[in-house]
Amino acid sequence: QIPLKYGASREGKRTDAAMQRWRENRFGQFIHFGLYSLAGGHWNGKYVEGAAEWIKGNARISDEDYEALTRQFVLPEFDAREWARIAKEMGVKYSVITTKHHEGFCLWPSEYTDYDVSRTPFGRDLLKEYVDAYTQEGIDVYFYYSIIDWNHPDWRSRVETVEDSLAFFRYCDFMNKQITELMTRYPEVKGFWFDGTWDKSVVKFGKITWDIEQLMHRLNPGIICGSRLRVDEKGARHFDTNGKLMGDYEQGWERSLPEKAPQNDWECVMTIPENQWGYQADWRGHIKSATEIIEMLAAATSMNGNFVLNFGPKGDGSLREEEKQMARKVGKWMQLNGEAIYGCVQAPLKPQKWGYYTRHRDNGFVYMVVCYQPVSGMLKVVLPTGSVIENCVVLGKEGMELKPEKSTKNEFVIPAPEVKDGFPYVIRLKLKEGDSVGNYVAPKV
Numbered sequence: 366q367i368p369l370k371y372g373a374s375r376e377g378k379r380t381d382a383a384m385q386r387w388r389e390n391r392f393g394q395f396i397h398f399g400l401y402s403l404a405g406g407h408w409n410g411k412y413v414e415g416a417a418e419w420i421k422g423n424a425r426i427s428d429e430d431y432e433a434l435t436r437q438f439v440l441p442e443f444d445a446r447e448w449a450r451i452a453k454e455m456g457v458k459y460s461v462i463t464t465k466h467h468e469g470f471c472l473w474p475s476e477y478t479d480y481d482v483s484r485t486p487f488g489r490d491l492l493k494e495y496v497d498a499y500t501q502e503g504i505d506v507y508f509y510y511s512i513i514d515w516n517h518p519d520w521r522s523r524v525e526t527v528e529d530s531l532a533f534f535r536y537c538d539f540m541n542k543q544i545t546e547l548m549t550r551y552p553e554v555k556g557f558w559f560d561g562t563w564d565k566s567v568v569k570f571g572k573i574t575w576d577i578e579q580l581m582h583r584l585n586p587g588i589i590c591g592s593r594l595r596v597d598e599k600g601a602r603h604f605d606t607n608g609k610l611m612g613d614y615e616q617g618w619e620r621s622l623p624e625k626a627p628q629n630d631w632e633c634v635m636t637i638p639e640n641q642w643g644y645q646a647d648w649r650g651h652i653k654s655a656t657e658i659i660e661m662l663a664a665a666t667s668m669n670g671n672f673v674l675n676f677g678p679k680g681d682g683s684l685r686e687e688e689k690q691m692a693r694k695v696g697k698w699m700q701l702n703g704e705a706i707y708g709c710v711q712a713p714l715k716p717q718k719w720g721y722y723t724r725h726r727d728n729g730f731v732y733m734v735v736c737y738q739p740v741s742g743m744l745k746v747v748l749p750t751g752s753v754i755e756n757c758v759v760l761g762k763e764g765m766e767l768k769p770e771k772s773t774k775n776e777f778v779i780p781a782p783e784v785k786d787g788f789p790y791v792i793r794l795k796l797k798e799g800d801s802v803g804n805y806v807a808p809k810v
């Protein structure tokens with residue numbers, strides 16, 4: 366262990382109520398919305414390769430031409446209550462919105478820049494309408510904030526000269542003022558999702574990320590912030606030079622899931638197409654189905670993680686059809702099976718090939734989220750020695766009790782129910798009293 370001044374500011378999982386609520390939420394929504402949404406991944410009538418929210422660089426657009434987008438920011442179809450209704454229908458418990466992406470355009474009327482909604486024909490405080498509408502629906506709100514800011518004259522991706530460092534520290538002052546502004550104007554915010562901390566300037570001056578963390582905790586001690594904000598004084602990111610997680614959860618799972626449960630709290634953020642966060646009018650490549658998204662959500666829950674699905678609203682402020690369809694299908698599944706996700710954690714049972722176990726933190730049930738129907742028609746379950754399955758039903762078909770058969774001392778097989786709707790199904794197991802799997806140490810797998 367080497368002495369660090371700006372490494373992890375605390376150790377181990379947070380045990381306070383705010384963090385426990387984050388854990389129990391499990392399922393979240395990401396909203397990527399900005400000037401890039403107007404371009405929709407196209408420029409001069411042509412499809413632009415790469416992530417749509419990066420179009421300024423991908424299409425080599427001049428500052429002047431890009432800034433002209435502010436005059437097209439009218440949002441005739443924008444209705445935050447509709448966004449919130451769809452999010453509620455999908456069954457998310459929290460939502461993260463890009464208050465300012467790498468482009469530097471702010472979705473709120475900031476005192477510290479003109480590059481914001483107040484300087485557009487739309488003119489309204491979009492962020493306030495979003496916060497109020499989602500809070501009204503009982504969905505927690507989180508703010509994405511990009512450290513990278515292509516618009517701000519003092520932003521530096523690297524600091525090599527004295528002039529660079531003067532500018533960069535002016536930029537840090539601007540950032541601290543904006544973060545303070547966001548936390549005081551919108552006190553409902555539960556946490557921040559920082560991005561864009563990979564550039565050399567931030568890695569070189571990791572202390573600025575320590576300062577941001579300290580600032581946020583002074584303003585709201587319960588604020589939640591992931592590891593992606595943090596860099597220690599040696600340039601280590603996410604985990605400090607002594608290997609300790611910085612921030613409240615592992616925030617590195619972008620478009621990927623871990624193979625096995627990380628030790629820390631963690632969150633995966635996922636796109637429906639392969640890699641589009643902002644609105645791309647022409648989705649190409651594999652577009653994930655609701656079934657695939659549900660499997661990822663179950664996998665994350667089975668490994669003690671959160672899963673956040675991204676929506677990229679259109680330049681007129683409306684949601685695209687495919688995302689509304691996704692919300693409808695996932696929401697229908699969550700209506701029936703949400704008890705296997707919300708408030709659930711890893712079940713310490715030997716993983717099986719048919720899918721994912723989850724365990725509710727206190728209702729004592731174990732859930733089997735079946736994603737791979739076995740050709741044998743038999744679902745294998747290995748339980749603590751001496752366990753007895755008291756009750757075994759399919760969620761949504763509670764009347765259809767399944768009869769597990771003992772196959773060896775602590776192995777059971779459950780005849781798989783015929784389910785042909787193209788979605789995972791959930792079997793709920795009630796184990797005989799006293800056999801709580803809570804204190805069962807699964808065999809080394």
Ligand SMILES: C[C@@H]1N[C@@H](c2nc3ccccc3[nH]2)[C@H](O)[C@@H]1O
Nearest residue numbers: 397416418419466560619634642
């Ligand atoms: C949550 C995601 N993070 C941003 C991003 N930019 C990247 C540049 C290089 C590698 C990964 C990146 N992720 C994406 O634009 C999106 O906001």
